[in-house]
Amino acid sequence: MPGAPDVEAVFRAEYGRAVSVLVRFLGDIDLAEEAVQDAFTTALGTWPENGVPPSPAGWIITTARNRAIDRLRRESSREARHAEAALLHSPDAPAEEGPVRDDRLRLIFTCCHPALAPQAQVALTLRLLGGLTTPQIARAFLVPEPTMAQRIVRAKAKIRDARIPYRVPRDADLPDRLRGVLAVVYLIFNQGYADTPELSAEAVRLGRLLAELMPDEPEAVGLLALMLLVDSRRDAREDEHGALVPLPEQDRARWDGELIAEGQALVRRCLRRNQPGPYQIQAAIQAVHSDSPTAAATEWAQIRQLYDQLTALAPSPVVALNRAVAVAETEGPRAALALVDALDLGGYHVFHAVRADLLRRLGRGTEAVQAYEEAIAHSDSAAERGYLERRKRELVRR
Incomplete structure (x- = not known):
């Protein structure tokens, strides 16, 4: 029963x-x-x-x-x-079928209306589409439950008082609105991937829904491919003690072959459309990683080219930081460090972590330790802090 x-x-x-x-x-x-x-x-x-x-x-x-x-x-x-x-x-x-599917799409776009603050968009999407409770969402975003409850209540009131329409935008408005929807789904995925698998699973589910409901939007397909390819490495991200394992050190036999195959098929589908966008390019970068049997075999020149394309299409300091990682593998850490030091990302823990690794590779141990300490101070993830602490200790013991 x-x-x-x-x-x-x-x-x-x-x-x-x-x-x-x-x-x-x-x-x-x-x-x-x-x-x-x-x-x-x-x-x-x-x-x-x-x-x-x-x-x-x-x-x-x-x-x-x-x-x-x-x-x-x-x-x-x-x-x-x-x-x-x-x-x-x-x-x-x-x-x-039909109306029900359309209703879910309408609700996603309602939650992600540009009149709502981005944090409220994420919280409301998770609450209504994902069915997560307010305490679950509050824990995921490291805020008190009353704070998250107020955020959700205010978002609902904004929809009601501003008479935000419960509908899919007109075709002319769709591209601008879709970008916000995709950004929220990807933010949910990244938030969950760091510490809360339930959140990333919800993001993948929403990504599948968007790709199914909007098959002619290549960026929706690209986002789904990106999330699947990243998520394929989930089981390899931690060792038997729960410690974080970075991508180059992961046991690739533990990667999920089915998710990789699905993600790569979606990337090929995007390539055939020849309408590149930021999510599609990021998915292509992850596809290159998933194609490599070992870290040493990674086609870094191809990844560098893809980051060049992403920089031209959607420039940002974070994209520039990731591009610098590829430059370190193709031109060496000195060239990459010059690029990293030109960025204004002092509050971003990954910036300090990348900089620490480049300084370590250049033999500048004291500076690398300081950079690791900055990365630790700015990270909200216990697993990431543990990894950074280990790398710092390795330098101190030398």
Whole structure:
């Protein structure tokens, strides 16, 4: 008989879909969330006895809709009566395909509206599409739970008060809006990849959704490829003691071959379109890494060329820093250090870590130790700090 794990599995798979549909029906994010949560609570009480229904998502959506109607009936305002009338005349169970998929896309774009602050976009996307609780999101972003709760409440209020439309933007507005959506998904992935696998898994899920719903947007496909290729190395990032293992030292036999094959296929699909964008180029860089049987066999000249292309297309100090790493492998650490020292990234721990490694390779141990200390001070990741501490100790013992 089904139990709590079965309901939890449906929750993880269908929560965002159900909330998306209910938001369209209700025009109210809070009411939609409460109705869907009530439906899952009901499932916990009935599915163990009656079994999982043939269409779990349809059951959840219909039950949530009925819960919303019951709540609106208890309200006395004219607005509530109008909303109830609209719900009573709407279809009982939205189709699994087509409209449901469109609803999820609308909700992603609503969460990522440019009127909302980027941090609020991330939090609200995770809350509504990912089904993560406020405490989970707060822990992932290292902020107190009340702070995150206020952030989410303010974002919902902004959507309501500014009357932000629940729709996919017009074609003319789509490219600008899509960039924000992709940036939020990638930020979620990076945040999770450092310390919280659950977050990165949510980002990959959202990336798959975007690529499926918008197959003609090469940057959406490129972002998915990028995340899959990076995620393929997850099991090799730590040793048996939980210590961080950098890319050159990883056991490549532990990389996920299926994710690599899927990511590389998506990169080839992007290349055939010949509409390069930042995510596609970054995915191509990761594809080069995944093609190399050993660190020594890495085609650094090709990676350098790709970073040159990325610099021309989307210049930024972080891109320049990553390009400098490729320069170190093709021209040597001295040339790379000159590039790194010209960057204004003093608050970014990776900047100090790269600089420390270049100084170490140049035999400038005292300066390298200082750079490692700066990197440690600026890192929020316990695993990264542990790795940097080990590298620093190696220099001190010499």
